[in-house]
Amino acid sequence: MNLVSYDDALASYDPVMGLEVHVELGTKTKMFCGCSTTLGAEPNSQTCPTCLGLPGSLPVVNAIGVESAVKIGLALNCEIAEWCRFARKNYFYPDMPKNFQTSQYDEPIAFNGYLDVQLEDGEIFRVEIERAHMEEDTGKSSHIGGATGRIHGASHSLLDYNRAGIPLIEIVTKPIEGAGVRAPEVAKAYVAELRELIKALGVSEARMDKGQMRCDVNLSLRPHGREKFGTRSETKNVNSLRSVERAARYEIMRHATVLDDGGTIVQETRHFHEEDGSTTAGRIKDNAEDYRYFPEPDLVPIAPARAWVEELRAALPELPRVRRARLQGEWGLSDKDMQSVLNAGAVQPILETIAAGAPADQARKWWMGELARRSNETGTDLSEQPITPAQVARVCALVAEGKLNDKLARQVIEGVLAGEGEPDEVVAKRGLAVVSDDSALGAAVDQAIAENAAIADKIRDGKVAAVGALVGAVMKTTRGQADAARVKDLILERLAAEGQ
Amino acid sequence: MTDLIKYTAADTAAAIASGQVSAVEVAQAHLDRIDAVDKKVNAFLHVDTEGALAAARAVDAKRAKGEELGPLAGVPLALKDVFTTQGIPTTCGSKILEGWVPPYDATLTSRLKDAGVVILGKTNMDEFAMGSSTENSAYGVTGNPWDLSRIPGGSGGGSAAALAAYEAPLAIGTDTGGSIRQPGAVTGTVGVKPTYGSVSRYGLIAFSSSLDQGGPCARTVLDAALLHEAIAGHDPLDSTSIDAPVPAVVAAAKLRDVRGMRIGVVKEFAGEGYQAGVMQRFNESVELLRELGAEVVEVSCPSFTLALPAYYLIAPSEASSNLARFDAMRYGLRVGDDGTRSAEDVTALTREAGFGPEVKRRIILGTYALSSGYYDAYYGSAQKVRTLISRDFDAAFAGVDVLISPTTPTTAFPIGERADDPMAMYLADLCTIPSNLAGNAAMSLPCGLAPEDNLPVGLQIIAPAMADDRLYRVGGAVEAALNDKWGHPLLEEAPAL
Numbered sequence: 002m003n004l005v006s007y008d009d010a011l012a013s014y015d016p017v018m019g020l021e022v023h024v025e026l027g028t029k030t031k032m033f034c035g036c037s038t039t040l041g042a043e044p045n046s047q048t049c050p051t052c053l054g055l056p057g058s059l060p061v062v063n064a065i066g067v068e069s070a071v072k073i074g075l076a077l078n079c080e081i082a083e084w085c086r087f088a089r090k091n092y093f094y095p096d097m098p099k100n101f102q103t104s105q106y107d108e109p110i111a112f113n114g115y116l117d118v119q120l121e122d123g124e125i126f127r128v129e130i131e132r133a134h135m136e137e138d139t140g141k142s143s144h145i146g147g148a149t150g151r152i153h154g155a156s157h158s159l160l161d162y163n164r165a166g167i168p169l170i171e172i173v174t175k176p177i178e179g180a181g182v183r184a185p186e187v188a189k190a191y192v193a194e195l196r197e198l199i200k201a202l203g204v205s206e207a208r209m210d211k212g213q214m215r216c217d218v219n220l221s222l223r224p225h226g227r228e229k230f231g232t233r234s235e236t237k238n239v240n241s242l243r244s245v246e247r248a249a250r251y252e253i254m255r256h257a258t259v260l261d262d263g264g265t266i267v268q269e270t271r272h273f274h275e276e277d278g279s280t281t282a283g284r285i286k287d288n289a290e291d292y293r294y295f296p297e298p299d300l301v302p303i304a305p306a307r308a309w310v311e312e313l314r315a316a317l318p319e320l321p322r323v324r325r326a327r328l329q330g331e332w333g334l335s336d337k338d339m340q341s342v343l344n345a346g347a348v349q350p351i352l353e354t355i356a357a358g359a360p361a362d363q364a365r366k367w368w369m370g371e372l373a374r375r376s377n378e379t380g381t382d383l384s385e386q387p388i389t390p391a392q393v394a395r396v397c398a399l400v401a402e403g404k405l406n407d408k409l410a411r412q413v414i415e416g417v418l419a420g421e422g423e424p425d426e427v428v429a430k431r432g433l434a435v436v437s438d439d440s441a442l443g444a445a446v447d448q449a450i451a452e453n454a455a456i457a458d459k460i461r462d463g464k465v466a467a468v469g470a471l472v473g474a475v476m477k478t479t480r481g482q483a484d485a486a487r488v489k490d491l492i493l494e495r496l497a498a499e500g501q
Numbered sequence: 502m503t504d505l506i507k508y509t510a511a512d513t514a515a516a517i518a519s520g521q522v523s524a525v526e527v528a529q530a531h532l533d534r535i536d537a538v539d540k541k542v543n544a545f546l547h548v549d550t551e552g553a554l555a556a557a558r559a560v561d562a563k564r565a566k567g568e569e570l571g572p573l574a575g576v577p578l579a580l581k582d583v584f585t586t587q588g589i590p591t592t593c594g595s596k597i598l599e600g601w602v603p604p605y606d607a608t609l610t611s612r613l614k615d616a617g618v619v620i621l622g623k624t625n626m627d628e629f630a631m632g633s634s635t636e637n638s639a640y641g642v643t644g645n646p647w648d649l650s651r652i653p654g655g656s657g658g659g660s661a662a663a664l665a666a667y668e669a670p671l672a673i674g675t676d677t678g679g680s681i682r683q684p685g686a687v688t689g690t691v692g693v694k695p696t697y698g699s700v701s702r703y704g705l706i707a708f709s710s711s712l713d714q715g716g717p718c719a720r721t722v723l724d725a726a727l728l729h730e731a732i733a734g735h736d737p738l739d740s741t742s743i744d745a746p747v748p749a750v751v752a753a754a755k756l757r758d759v760r761g762m763r764i765g766v767v768k769e770f771a772g773e774g775y776q777a778g779v780m781q782r783f784n785e786s787v788e789l790l791r792e793l794g795a796e797v798v799e800v801s802c803p804s805f806t807l808a809l810p811a812y813y814l815i816a817p818s819e820a821s822s823n824l825a826r827f828d829a830m831r832y833g834l835r836v837g838d839d840g841t842r843s844a845e846d847v848t849a850l851t852r853e854a855g856f857g858p859e860v861k862r863r864i865i866l867g868t869y870a871l872s873s874g875y876y877d878a879y880y881g882s883a884q885k886v887r888t889l890i891s892r893d894f895d896a897a898f899a900g901v902d903v904l905i906s907p908t909t910p911t912t913a914f915p916i917g918e919r920a921d922d923p924m925a926m927y928l929a930d931l932c933t934i935p936s937n938l939a940g941n942a943a944m945s946l947p948c949g950l951a952p953e954d955n956l957p958v959g960l961q962i963i964a965p966a967m968a969d970d971r972l973y974r975v976g977g978a979v980e981a982a983l984n985d986k987w988g989h990p991l992l993e994e995a996p997a998l
């Protein structure tokens with residue numbers, strides 16, 4: 002299908018988005034039973050009568066799960082329900098042991114909030130939050146014998162219920178309107194900000210690559226000037242920040258193409274494809290799908306005490322936005338510089354480098370300079386560069402000790418990135434130590450003076466600024482390994498001594 | 502020692518504790534009785550001979566070592582097949598669970614074992630506890646020991662029949678709309694539905710979660726009280742379990758004094774559909790209570806007339822969801838898995854083959870009632886009726902200590918009579934359902950035989966939530982007075998099997 006260009010799509014339509022993010026909580030035990038939640042265990046080894054849905058079993062709410070939900074709600078500026086219930090969402094699926102999901106329906110624990118997200122140009126966009134509610138994850142099916150790994154064409158399926166019952170918080174935005182051409186950027190920034198928030202709260206590691214955070218992108222278009230929303234598509238399980246942006250962008254173009262053609266958008270779920278950034282149709286979701294929600298009779302209502310909620314509010318950690326403002330002040334950065342640090346994803350690496358002993362300006366210099374350049378070139382995240390903050394801090398220390406100069410330090414960084422080992426090992430293997438031994442430098446200095454007599458004369462005449470040229474000459478003969486400051490001192494000493 | 506099977510639980514425990522008889526002898530006597538009569542009665546779906554004898558030997562060993570025995574140690578019990586028992590098949594009366602052996606014990610099962618109770622086996626029931634006659638069991642109907650051609654009540658007909666046939670002195674039932682009390686009434690035995698939340702539902706295979714309540718069945722009020730105390734109490738595994746002390750029901754059962762108590766007769770539970778002999782025995786009980794020194798007044802609970810329809814929306818709605826897990830994926834029956842069919846098809850074929858007609862009827866009813874667009878009219882309205890019924894109870898209990906009524910409008914009806922008429926069948930629970938909807942406590946105990954058919958009539962006593970002791974106080978007094986009048990317990994009038 003030939004898609005309308007992104008700009009043409011936006012020339013005719015306003016996108017309206019809804020983002021649904023599922024976060025797996027990092028609780029030790031599942032939402033309704035005592036089974037462990039650690040990943041990677043032998044299939045079905047972390048199960049019990051309750052999370053297998055055996056006849057007669059009953060759920061018991063995980064108090065830490067509720068506490069995490071309240072914390073998330075508070076951090077998202079939500080109201081916390083004075084009284085809420087779980088509800089059963091009824092539908093048949095083999096990886097769901099009870100054939101209903103214990104979730105929340107019209108009585109979520111948190112509702113009516115917002116999250117301010119900062120876009121790349123520094124502008125703040127407010128995303129309104131509809132609700133955050135508690136529910137349980139399903140098991141996992143693996144479809145065997147087919148070409149695609151999907152159920153279609155498979156000869157049989159294997160079920161692993163280790164994930165069944167792991168606590169989830171589903172965070173649903175209100176329709177995001179008015180983002181216009183920046184809708185995909187808003188989507189990405191929102192999910193990124195939410196991820197930072199969840200991590201700061203300590204309720205989940207929120208690793209999208211491990212499925213701990215999953216995003217559904219709901220999107221519709223409406224012609225400019227129209228109130229009524231168009232029909233939406235629901236792109237499921239978009240599992241990286243970049244993909245969130247690409248999925249939104251693709252759906253905008255796809256919807257526009259269909260609408261321009263006089264077609265109608267079908268309400269359906271769609272799958273996102275990492276390879277080419279496209280989406281394809283999944284299940285048709287007509288309104289006949291009926292989950293027959295009703296209040297979960299096996300659980301009692303939850304009534305978070307106001308005093309407890311206020312205690313949790315008071316104990317909330319510094320939230321990412323506040324923290325960023327503080328760091329900007331501490332690091333003495335302009336709005337623009339801070340924004341580029343943020344855009345580069347350099348906050349955490351810089352912080353960790355400082356924590357490992359480097360001065361703030363040095364830490365920022367390396368991450369925003371050499372390393373940011375490399376991450377741009379390779380299209381990878383800064384945090385994924387094969388160098389640790391501790392290693393960068395060590396390089397800074399070597400420079401401060403005078404054992405490396407800038408040029409050599411850059412070579413050491415290169416060596417670490419190339420897998421040559423720790424900074425000290427790279428220094429040793431490449432023989433990169435600064436030469437600051439006066440006797441070794443003496444000959445080079447003498448040689449430079451002899452070969453640049455005219456410049457030496459100028460210096461003798463008091464034009465000390467000319468010394469740079471002689472230092473350069475010495476650095477050249479020592480292949481950059483000399484300590485430039487020491488070289489300068491030596492040259493001046495020599496020339497002054499002659500003049501006496 | 503054939504007498505052993507006629508002992509009360511209290512006497513049996515005392516005889517074992519004093520060494521007059523061993524627990525193994527008691528267990529063997531009951532196993533022999535089951536052997537002798539259960540082909541006719543069909544009260545048991547599974548008899549655990551080995552397990553029962555092992556449990557009895559453990560009690561005897563404990564006694565031999567001089568350890569203290571609990572008040573029910575060594576007493577045999579018949580367990581309704583709705584509670585999970587580790588290593589012992591549990592079917593819930595359904596084909597869909599045929600052959601399933603649970604890997605875990607219900608909390609109630611564990612408590613019985615901890616008390617030294619000897620579990621003889623699992624008793625027959627209407628499939629998933631849906632029914633009032635045991636005719637809906639996938640494993641054949643149970644006969645009423647008073648007349649084997651009649652129903653023993655339901656859904657816990659197996660447990661009640663086991664008591665009436667002297668196959669066990671104690672039994673466990675579950676009561677969702679009357680499944681303990683109505684079988685008690687029609688078999689001349691005692692059945693108690695404790696306050697909702699006082700007996701753990703962990704391991705009770707759910708029919709309707711907000712209504713289901715396990716409870717004691719026995720031949721005497723005191724035995725029921727002893728069993729009640731053994732099984733009740735807070736369970737952290739059941740979120741709806743009440744975290745409060747269990748009312749002192751054993752002491753209440755021994756009191757035998759109702760002087761000064763105020764007792765309300767529910768006006769709405771009389772009239773059309775109530776058998777004359779049932780009303781006659783009930784009215785005699787009212788008089789008896791007056792003679793015993795209670796003050797009896799008439800009480801009106803107008804919303805009770807809405808209880809039956811509300812029940813038949815709430816219970817099937819919850820059931821439709823509770824029974825969704827029977828999908829052939831993890832346990833139980835699996836039909837059509839020949840390698841060519843999808844999981845969905847296998848689930849559908851299994852449910853088609855594994856569920857009986859009444860279960861299917863209720864799943865469909867409940868699915869419909871919860872559907873979007875119908876929810877408010879059906880499930881929503883039914884929940885409102887539930888609130889009205891609770892208010893009627895609250896108003897009534899503001900003026901009286903307990904309410905009384907017949908347990909069920911008629912005596913045991915012939916097997917097959919109502920099998921094709923669900924509405925007629927549902928009427929059997931007319932008087933019992935309000936207590937389930939309100940979550941309070943209720944008891945049925947025998948109050949005589951209906952003159953027209955010589956079959957047992959049940960007297961129902963209802964008490965406020967967590968005032969279960971009042972049931973036993975009134976029940977104990979009535980039972981003692983009636984036994985005095987008759988010169989023997991009612992059950993001795995049952996024909997020999």
Ligand SMILES: [Zn+2]
Nearest residue numbers: 034036049052
């Ligand atoms: Zn579990």
